[in-house]
Amino acid sequence: MIFFLTGILVSQRLASSIDAAAVRIVTDYSPSVVALATARYELQTIEDHVTDYVEGGGRPGERERIAAAQTQLDRALADYLKLPFIPGERELWGRVADDLAMFRKTVDRTLAAADSGDVAGARSLMKGDLRAAIDRASADLSADIELNGNASDADGRLIEHGRRVSLEAAVALALASVLLTALVALFVYRLGVRHDELQRRSTAVLEEANAELQAFASRLSHDILSPLASTQLALDAALSVERDEAIQRMLRRGTSGLERVSRIARALYEFAQAGAHSTPGESGDVRAVVGEVVEEYRPLADETGTALAAALPEPRAVACNEGLLTAALSNLVRNAITHMNGGSTKRVDIAVVDVGERVRIDVRDTGPGLPPGAEASVFEPFVRGADAKHPGLGLGLATVKRIVEAHGGAVGVESHPGAGCRFWMELPRAGRARP
Numbered sequence: 001m002i003f004f005l006t007g008i009l010v011s012q013r014l015a016s017s018i019d020a021a022a023v024r025i026v027t028d029y030s031p032s033v034v035a036l037a038t039a040r041y042e043l044q045t046i047e048d049h050v051t052d053y054v055e056g057g058g059r060p061g062e063r064e065r066i067a068a069a070q071t072q073l074d075r076a077l078a079d080y081l082k083l084p085f086i087p088g089e090r091e092l093w094g095r096v097a098d099d100l101a102m103f104r105k106t107v108d109r110t111l112a113a114a115d116s117g118d119v120a121g122a123r124s125l126m127k128g129d130l131r132a133a134i135d136r137a138s139a140d141l142s143a144d145i146e147l148n149g150n151a152s153d154a155d156g157r158l159i160e161h162g163r164r165v166s167l168e169a170a171v172a173l174a175l176a177s178v179l180l181t182a183l184v185a186l187f188v189y190r191l192g193v194r195h196d197e198l199q200r201r202s203t204a205v206l207e208e209a210n211a212e213l214q215a216f217a218s219r220l221s222h223d224i225l226s227p228l229a230s231t232q233l234a235l236d237a238a239l240s241v242e243r244d245e246a247i248q249r250m251l252r253r254g255t256s257g258l259e260r261v262s263r264i265a266r267a268l269y270e271f272a273q274a275g276a277h278s279t280p281g282e283s284g285d286v287r288a289v290v291g292e293v294v295e296e297y298r299p300l301a302d303e304t305g306t307a308l309a310a311a312l313p314e315p316r317a318v319a320c321n322e323g324l325l326t327a328a329l330s331n332l333v334r335n336a337i338t339h340m341n342g343g344s345t346k347r348v349d350i351a352v353v354d355v356g357e358r359v360r361i362d363v364r365d366t367g368p369g370l371p372p373g374a375e376a377s378v379f380e381p382f383v384r385g386a387d388a389k390h391p392g393l394g395l396g397l398a399t400v401k402r403i404v405e406a407h408g409g410a411v412g413v414e415s416h417p418g419a420g421c422r423f424w425m426e427l428p429r430a431g432r433a434r435p
Helices: 002-055 060-081 089-115 119-241 245-273 286-304 322-338 396-406
Strands: 307-310 347-355 358-365 410-416 420-428
Touching: 002 060, 002 089, 002 119, 060 089, 089 119, 286 307, 286 322, 286 347, 286 358, 322 347, 322 358, 322 396, 322 420, 396 410, 396 420
Parallel strands: 307 347
Antiparallel strands: 347 358, 358 420, 410 420
């Protein structure tokens, strides 16, 4: 861009100087030379006609020719005086004007002598004063012509020099542009190589982190199962001896929660052990999972002032075990409730719809929505919102995506900033061949 602009500026400057020189030649120097040459010619013509008049005894026709030549002389001088003077020309014109004034007086004296019959005096004036006046005027006119000719030659050389410089500048700028383009291309190439290398390193780091997290999740799930089993036995023992109805209800709720956590932990453990791949023949009841998730998160929703509702579907099974399905849906519901923020209307709705050979589970909320452009990365590992206020690693939605896609399904989100989000996941119906 710099070379391009420099080229334009140089070209414009050179073109301007060339145009100005050409204009001076066409509109000043050349017309001045023509007018001055015409004036010098008419001086010689007047001298010839005066000579013929004196030698011819004062013939009337010669006086008319003299008058016509003087008119042509005056017209040429008038054309010349319309043009601008160049340096040194005004002083030169002063001498020419004095010469012409003397020439006119000498012509009048010569014609007067001839008219009075003094042919000898007229001849003497012609050979002496008239010839001297014409020589001086012709010499000064020639000097003026030469001055304009030299100025025209100088501008001609300026035009030639400008064209040569313009060509050289164009070639130099073209070479500089090619060199700069090559340097930029080399820089971009090296930058691309560097970017690819950084991308490969970043991918390797993420893959290593994912593998470590997968191993960690597997170990964590395994370590959770043992204490859960002990806690379950303790609750069952307490329930068998407790007679108070209210305490029995709390114990049963706790037992139900432990069973759900155990099921999720066992499913995640098995999923991790299988390399995050599904097991053939898996099946889970969507209606049962939706009901359990609503029951589990009702206290959290009430605590945050959020209305949690679900349109329970007819019983239908999808190709995913209930533990993993519960884990995935729990992530979506918990995410919706905890990111509700301070809106006037807080609501989370769960809906189940059939989409061809798949079953779609929608989780809609009335929260603030996602930042513009965040939809493409929200399901990626370690991605968290810039204003995230809740603890976490940014793996919840990534876990949902991993579970659903491993079972032949798909996930997605529609966000309307200021008006909430709709997260959804689709899973094949149980017994349907996965693509």
